[in-house]
Amino acid sequence: MNIYDISEKAGVSIATVSRVLNGNTNVSEKTRQKVLDVMEKYGYTPNVFARGLGLNTMKTIGLLCTDSSNIFQAKAISYIEQQLHESGYDSILCCSGYELENKKKCMNLLLNKKVDAIILISSHFVYGTREENQYIIDAGAQVPVMILNGEVDAPNVYGVLTDDAACVYKAVAKLAEDGAKRILHFYHSNSYSGKKKMEGYRKGIQEYQLENDEKLLHYYEASLQDIPKMADYLLELWNDGVKFDGIITSDDELALGAVKFAKLAGLKIPEDLEVIGYSNSMLATCGVLELTSVDIRLEKLCQHLIGSLLRVFEGEEIPQQAYFTGELIERETTKK
Numbered sequence: 001m002n003i004y005d006i007s008e009k010a011g012v013s014i015a016t017v018s019r020v021l022n023g024n025t026n027v028s029e030k031t032r033q034k035v036l037d038v039m040e041k042y043g044y045t046p047n048v049f050a051r052g053l054g055l056n057t058m059k060t061i062g063l064l065c066t067d068s069s070n071i072f073q074a075k076a077i078s079y080i081e082q083q084l085h086e087s088g089y090d091s092i093l094c095c096s097g098y099e100l101e102n103k104k105k106c107m108n109l110l111l112n113k114k115v116d117a118i119i120l121i122s123s124h125f126v127y128g129t130r131e132e133n134q135y136i137i138d139a140g141a142q143v144p145v146m147i148l149n150g151e152v153d154a155p156n157v158y159g160v161l162t163d164d165a166a167c168v169y170k171a172v173a174k175l176a177e178d179g180a181k182r183i184l185h186f187y188h189s190n191s192y193s194g195k196k197k198m199e200g201y202r203k204g205i206q207e208y209q210l211e212n213d214e215k216l217l218h219y220y221e222a223s224l225q226d227i228p229k230m231a232d233y234l235l236e237l238w239n240d241g242v243k244f245d246g247i248i249t250s251d252d253e254l255a256l257g258a259v260k261f262a263k264l265a266g267l268k269i270p271e272d273l274e275v276i277g278y279s280n281s282m283l284a285t286c287g288v289l290e291l292t293s294v295d296i297r298l299e300k301l302c303q304h305l306i307g308s309l310l311r312v313f314e315g316e317e318i319p320q321q322a323y324f325t326g327e328l329i330e331r332e333t334t335k336k
Contacts, residue, residue, distance in 0.1 A: 002044075002141035004155060010038045014155050019315030026315065061309075062110030063093045064103070065121040070224070071252070071281045072298070076121050076148055079302035087310060089116070098124060104135045117144040117309055123193035126150035144312045146305050149296075150192045151321050158312070159321045160305040162296040164193050165200035167326040171248045171276045171294060172204025174328060178335045180246035180274060184216045186234070186258065187250035188224060197250055197278070215242050220254060230257025235264050245273060252277035252284050255291050259333065275333040290331040297324055 003021075007014045012031060019027045020035040038044075061084055065073045077093065084091050092113055096106040103125060110118055118139055120126075126147065127133050133152045139145050140156035151159030175183055185201045187194055198217075205212050218237065222229055234247075234257065249255045255277030259269060267273045269289060277284055280295035301324055308318050330336075 004141050005042070006035065006038055006044060009042070010035045013317075015315060015317040018312065021315075058114050058116055059088060060090045060092060060113070060115050062113065062115035062118040063091050063121060064106055064110065064118060064125065065093070065095050066098050066103075066124045067122075068093070068095050070122075071283065072279055073121050075281070075298055076302055079299050080119060080121065080148075080306060083303060083306035087306065100127070100132065100135075107135055107139055111139060111142055115143065116313070117146065119305065119309070120145065120147045120150065122148065123150035123191045124189070126152055126192040144309060146309050148301060148305060153320070156312075157320070158308060158318065160301050160308065161321060161323050162193075162301065162326050163323050164196035164296075164326075165203070167278075167294045167296070167328075168197045168200030168248060169204045170200075170326075170328050172201060172208060172210070174292075174330075174334060175246040175248070175274055175276070176204070176208035176210060178246075178270075178274060180210070182211045182213065182216060182244045183246040183248060184218065184242075184244040185248055185250075186218050186220060186254050188220050188254060189250060190219070194250060201248065216244060224251060224253040227253065227257050227260055230254060231260035231264055234258060234261035238265055246275075247273065248276045248278075250278050252279050252281045252291060252293055255293065255333070256283060256287060259287060259289055259291070269333050270335045274335060276328070277333075280329050284329070284331070289333055292331045292334040293329055294326045295329050296326045300324060 003014055003017050007017050012035060016027060016031060017035055020032050063077060063080065065077060068074055081091050092110060092115060094106040094110055096103045136145055136152050136157060137154040140154050145157045147159045149161050151161060172183060220230065220233060247258045249258060255275050258275045262269050262273050269275060277291040277293035280293040284291040284293040304322060311318050
């Protein structure tokens with residue numbers, strides 16, 4: 001028995017069940033009693049929504065990431081924990097790695113800790129099929145699930161996202177307007193976010209009638225922490241005859257590798273080669289050349305995510321997805 005079942009048997013929405021369990025006054029006494037009667041009849045004891053029923057809440061949120069050494073995830077964890085603490089909540093962090101089975105284990109671990117909600121800090125948790133996403137759907141039957149930069153169409157599961165497709169499209173447009181003809185898409189992930197970035201790249205290439213060459217799509221599997229290795233990878237590609245006058249990367253780390261490659265290949269930036277990074281992380285301004293990069297407004301995403309979660313706790317109905325538009329921050333690796 002979960003909140004889906006309570007909702008169905010009481011003939012009310014999940015949001016109404018949440019309001020009742022949170023003691024929200026925006027529910028009629030008749031509806032409130034109907035929900036409570038169903039709960040009593042089926043022996044349902046909520047573990048986290050029960051603020052208004054005098055039951056204990058842990059005041060703790062479960063955070064699930066795939067890799068805490070990843071700059072994006074590490075920064076997001078910092079922003080989210082700060083927002084939670086300011087709102088009176090503690091957090092439990094679990095790093096799952098990238099294997100689906102480990103993600104499921106970590107999800108169950110957090111649920112067994114009786115957390116009030118779970119926040120997934122990466123689009124890597126979202127898969128292409130409902131079967132693969134079932135572990136998220138099942139968790140949403142117990143607690144609110146918030147996904148940073150991903151979405152799953154299921155009750156009690158909410159996504160707060162950057163419009164990655166639009167961001168990469170803008171990056172292609174910038175390089176096309178600067179005169180680039182062959183733009184390399186250098187990426188590190190096939191996650192939900194990664195696929196959206198690819199959509200934006202393909203759309204930009206098509207609409208600006210640039211060279212549509214599959215050899216300009218390169219998935220980099222190795223660690224993002226080895227910048228020289230990225231440069232060597234691109235140099236080998238270049239020496240094999242794959243030429244390009246622009247590079248759009250999925251991460252700022254890859255963009256740094258592209259800058260190092262240009263030096264090895266004797267190319268001037270931005271005259272011979274323009275480079276655009278992604279995330280506008282601290283890496284964007286720490287090199288000899290400051291990177292042009294897409295600012296995904298991570299802090300704002302995290303603030304909105306926590307604000308939305310608190311509204312869910314209050315029994316408010318909120319949109320399942322909230323999209324934010326990133327901004328291209330132009331610096332020294334693109335033409336003025």
